Amino acid sequence: MRKLFQIIFYIQLILISILVIVLTIRGFVYAARSTNHFRPEKWYPPLLGSVASAGIVSYLWEWISFHDPSKAIKTAFWVGPFLTCAVGILHILIGCPISLAISTIAIISSVIQSLYTCWVNPRFDYATKILTVYTSFPPDKTATFVILSIITCLVYSSFLVTGIGGATATGTGLDILFIIVILLTYTWTMQVIKNMLYVTISRVRHMNFACGADMNTWIAFRDTVQHLVGRVCIGSAVVPVIGTIRGSARVMKSVVGGTDEFLFSCADCYSRVASTLITYGNRWGFVHVGVYNKGFMQASADTWGAFKTAELIPLIDSDLTGAFCFFSGVAVGSICSLVGGTWALAIHKSYATEVSIYAFFIGYFICRVALASQQACVSAYYVAYAENPQSLQFDATIPVRIQELLQRYNV
Numbered sequence: 001m002r003k004l005f006q007i008i009f010y011i012q013l014i015l016i017s018i019l020v021i022v023l024t025i026r027g028f029v030y031a032a033r034s035t036n037h038f039r040p041e042k043w044y045p046p047l048l049g050s051v052a053s054a055g056i057v058s059y060l061w062e063w064i065s066f067h068d069p070s071k072a073i074k075t076a077f078w079v080g081p082f083l084t085c086a087v088g089i090l091h092i093l094i095g096c097p098i099s100l101a102i103s104t105i106a107i108i109s110s111v112i113q114s115l116y117t118c119w120v121n122p123r124f125d126y127a128t129k130i131l132t133v134y135t136s137f138p139p140d141k142t143a144t145f146v147i148l149s150i151i152t153c154l155v156y157s158s159f160l161v162t163g164i165g166g167a168t169a170t171g172t173g174l175d176i177l178f179i180i181v182i183l184l185t186y187t188w189t190m191q192v193i194k195n196m197l198y199v200t201i202s203r204v205r206h207m208n209f210a211c212g213a214d215m216n217t218w219i220a221f222r223d224t225v226q227h228l229v230g231r232v233c234i235g236s237a238v239v240p241v242i243g244t245i246r247g248s249a250r251v252m253k254s255v256v257g258g259t260d261e262f263l264f265s266c267a268d269c270y271s272r273v274a275s276t277l278i279t280y281g282n283r284w285g286f287v288h289v290g291v292y293n294k295g296f297m298q299a300s301a302d303t304w305g306a307f308k309t310a311e312l313i314p315l316i317d318s319d320l321t322g323a324f325c326f327f328s329g330v331a332v333g334s335i336c337s338l339v340g341g342t343w344a345l346a347i348h349k350s351y352a353t354e355v356s357i358y359a360f361f362i363g364y365f366i367c368r369v370a371l372a373s374q375q376a377c378v379s380a381y382y383v384a385y386a387e388n389p390q391s392l393q394f395d396a397t398i399p400v401r402i403q404e405l406l407q408r409y410n411v
Helices: 002-033 040-067 069-094 097-136 142-170 173-211 217-227 229-256 261-279 285-292 296-309 313-318 321-347 349-370 372-387 397-410
Strands: none
Touching: 002 040, 002 142, 002 173, 002 229, 040 069, 040 142, 040 321, 040 349, 040 372, 069 097, 069 321, 069 349, 097 321, 097 349, 097 372, 097 397, 142 173, 142 217, 142 349, 142 372, 173 217, 173 229, 173 285, 173 349, 173 372, 217 229, 217 285, 229 261, 229 285, 229 296, 261 296, 285 296, 285 372, 296 313, 296 372, 313 397, 321 349, 321 372, 349 372
């Protein structure tokens, strides 16, 4: 499976590159011949400007979260909903039917984000402590890897934007299909880039947490590229799907509660399915992929089994690191959407909707790549602790938090 996924990944990169080049050339030829349809000089600058904004804001956000985790967490959770709401207001100003539908989704999402922030506000202190694990002793050359990853994403995103513009120029039904395919492959590729960095950094940090050893980050990255690409490709395809299923199951179970027996039984069944799936596909499995060179599903099962043995599942479920990265991605995506959408609204209103959507998409993923090293360090900390809770390498942060959770559940 790892060889198959590795081959598929490289083939899709080649095919998408060819498709983008063809679409770009065709789009410019069509724009040159057409007098009143597609205007590249008004479509590309707002979107490419938002791509540049994504790189700058993502790096600044990673820098802030490194130097002041507490401020970064509070900003992501409290400011993020307002930025999402601002995107909704922008689409109201655009005024077309699709924009009005997007504005409704954005405003509802901002309300949901705000309610979630109020709910998890008591966990901010622990989230700050656990994120400080990363900032205390970051792996060597981490900043270099983050910058290189962001630059790679910027170049790749800009390249695909030219192809999307070429498809937009003609706007046939087949071109819409091409755009969807480009966005799907972009999603997978960005997940792979993020998880390549994730595996590299988590391996280095796990070695330090588990036995106090320091490992050269470049060597870890070289091993990841040479031997682990297939496993990372599998995890990059599986984890977002399973994570979405489990997240929706947890929300459904919390909302339904025990008010209705039939709904409760359906929610409980769905939750059991999600709990089974998470065993064989979770982001903590990437740690064992890098450290022990395991297959992704085996690594996921082993890490989840270690969490169960160490009774860390409630702690893992209440951890805000993943939510922080998600909210940060949404916030940066919203900023990029506002930059691109406002720019397009000012110079060519009919382009504003699609430009803002693409800008949000790109900003979200580039921010997630920028924060991958921090999430990897926290995951390595949890996995190393689960493997040997009695190790002297760990302080009392996790045991104290477990006691707090136990007291809360007992009450």
